[in-house]
Amino acid sequence: MDKLEMVDLTEKQKKTRRWRSIAIGLALAGLVVVFYVATLAKFGPAVLNRPF
Amino acid sequence: MALIDDRHIDDAPFRMSEATPGDYIALLKPRVMSLVVFTAVVGLVAAPGSMNPLLAIIAILAIAIGAGASGALNMWYDADIDKIMSRTASRPVPAGRVTPGEALGFGLVLSVLSVMTLGVLVNWLSASLLAFTIFFYAVIYTMWLKRWTPQNIVIGGAAGSFPPMIGWAAATGNISLESVILFLIIFLWTPPHFWALALFKAGDYERAGIPMMPNVAGHASTRRQIFAYALLLAPVGVAPWLLGYTTLFYGVVSLALGLGFVWYSWKVLKMPDQDKAMAPAKSLFGFSLIYLFVIFAAYLGDRLIAHLTGLGA
Numbered sequence: 001m002d003k004l005e006m007v008d009l010t011e012k013q014k015k016t017r018r019w020r021s022i023a024i025g026l027a028l029a030g031l032v033v034v035f036y037v038a039t040l041a042k043f044g045p046a047v048l049n050r051p052f
Numbered sequence: 053m054a055l056i057d058d059r060h061i062d063d064a065p066f067r068m069s070e071a072t073p074g075d076y077i078a079l080l081k082p083r084v085m086s087l088v089v090f091t092a093v094v095g096l097v098a099a100p101g102s103m104n105p106l107l108a109i110i111a112i113l114a115i116a117i118g119a120g121a122s123g124a125l126n127m128w129y130d131a132d133i134d135k136i137m138s139r140t141a142s143r144p145v146p147a148g149r150v151t152p153g154e155a156l157g158f159g160l161v162l163s164v165l166s167v168m169t170l171g172v173l174v175n176w177l178s179a180s181l182l183a184f185t186i187f188f189y190a191v192i193y194t195m196w197l198k199r200w201t202p203q204n205i206v207i208g209g210a211a212g213s214f215p216p217m218i219g220w221a222a223a224t225g226n227i228s229l230e231s232v233i234l235f236l237i238i239f240l241w242t243p244p245h246f247w248a249l250a251l252f253k254a255g256d257y258e259r260a261g262i263p264m265m266p267n268v269a270g271h272a273s274t275r276r277q278i279f280a281y282a283l284l285l286a287p288v289g290v291a292p293w294l295l296g297y298t299t300l301f302y303g304v305v306s307l308a309l310g311l312g313f314v315w316y317s318w319k320v321l322k323m324p325d326q327d328k329a330m331a332p333a334k335s336l337f338g339f340s341l342i343y344l345f346v347i348f349a350a351y352l353g354d355r356l357i358a359h360l361t362g363l364g365a
Contacts, residue, residue, distance in 0.1 A: 013068045023073035034110055038173045041106040 071154070075144040079127055079155055080120030080162075087344070088119040088215045094348045095219030095234055098355035103223045111174045111222040115215060118166035118182045122211070124159030125190035128152050130198075133260040139253065159190070170222070178222040185214040199261070202268040209242030210235075216348075233291050234351075240285040241344055244278040244317060248337040251275075251320075252330040275321045278336070282317035286310030289347055298354045305350040309343050316340075 009017070040047060092115045096108055103111075127134065127145050135146035144150040150158075163186050171179030193208030201207075213235045220231035250257060250264040251274060257264040265274045287294075289310045293303030316339045319332040 007068065009068055012070055016070050016072050017068075019073050020069075020071065020076075023076070034113070034169070035173075037106050038110050041104045041110075042173065 067151075069150070069154070071144065071150045075149045076158060078144050079124040079150065079158060080117075081123030081126075082120075084123060084212075085116050085119050088212070089116045090345070091234070091238065091348055092116075092215040092219035094352045095216030095231055096223045097219075097352060098230070098234075099220045099223035101224060107174060108223070111170060111178065111219070114166045114170040114174070115178075115182060115218050115222075117162050118170070118186055119215065121159045121162035121166060122186040122189040124155050124162065125186070126194045128155035128159060129190070129194050131155075133199075133262060136260040137256040139256060174222045175225050177225055177227075178218050181214055181218045181221055185211050185218065188214075200263070202263045202265045204263070205246045206243050209239055209246075212242060213238035229295070230292070230297060233288065233295075234348075236288050236291075237285070237347065238344070240281055240288055241340065244281045244285070244313075245337065245340040245344075247274050247278050248320065248333045248340060251333040252337075271325060275323060279314075279317045279321040282314045286314050289313075292351065298351065299358070301357075302350050302354040306347055309347050312339060313343050 089112060092112055096103070096111065127143055130140075131143075131145040131152055134140035134143050140146065145152055145155050163183075167179050167183045167186070170182055189208070189211035193204065193211055197204040197208050216234035216238070217227060217231045220234070221227060247265050250266050251271060254264065254266045254271075258267045265277065269277075286307075287310070289306045290303060292298040293300070293306060316332070316336040320336050323330065323332045
């Protein structure tokens with residue numbers, strides 16, 4: 001089977017892709033924090049008040 | 053089994069992105085965003101009643117992201133004219149670091165995210181105002197007014213005037229006279245601010261084919277209109293004190309700023325036609341930035357003191 005033709009990234013492309021991946025990761029983590037904090041802020045102590 | 057596909061990886065306009073996170077931040081127009089955040093904070097803090105501080109921070113964050121999203125949509129649509137003007141040629145899309153499609157996708161995703169976040173976590177009135185602001189800036193101003201009429205920034209200026217009203221609506225769930233006056237201050241400030249810039253950047257706008265007031269109506273007419281807007285802006289700036297819901301401190305500051313604005317605009321009005329340096333227009337542009345910052349800071353300080361001492365409305 002022929003070798004799969006791949007795109008060879010330049011060093012600059014690899015570096016910027018890595019930075020973009022880190023930025024996306026941080027943004028998603030920030031979003032998780034925002035919704036976690038907002039849930040606590042909106043419900044307050046009632047967030048723990050649930051039937052078992 | 054044969055794989056039938058004529059395309060080759062080098063054929064199509066295929067390219068690996070070299071955009072950095074900084075390029076995507078530039079798409080959000082951080083300087084415009086900082087003004088939006090500041091005025092939205094003033095609207096939110098000055099509003100009566102109290103708001104959970106965590107939800108207040110989230111509301112401001114959503115407004116900031118919404119403003120950034122409209123900036124990205126603006127840069128997507130305006131890449132062709134941005135390439136021509138010296139002030140905007142190095143933006144990520146005209147410089148080729150971000151493709152138009154990437155900028156469009158980025159702007160749309162952030163628009164939906166910011167509006168939904170504000171609606172679900174704060175209230176739907178503020179979310180609706182934010183959605184309308186994004187639509188107004190990206191569609192009504194960028195796609196329609198900007199290339200069609202010299203009144204572009206007069207009507208389009210409404211988009212930049214909404215943030216304090218959105219902040220107020222986030223805190224109270226309604227729109228009141230106080231927030232409408234904050235809207236009007238920015239709305240009446242926008243034309244003289246941009247026309248002062250357009251006077252000494254007229255060549256740039258002309259090359260890009262944007263019908264700014266100096267290119268269409270001429271410098272003399274633009275100078276008269278700047279002065280007229282300054283005469284309207286000065287009393288509206290003082291209105292919160294005249295209507296009795298701010299202290300004398302705000303009244304004195306806003307009156308001094310209003311007189312300063314009229315004085316700088318008068319200097320522009322009296323600027324000779326053959327003046328190439330246009331120092332009065334540059335001075336007015338610089339003072340207009342100070343005006344907006346100080347008047348909102350004074351309003352914020354006044355309302356904060358009123359809240360803390362229990363003297364305010």
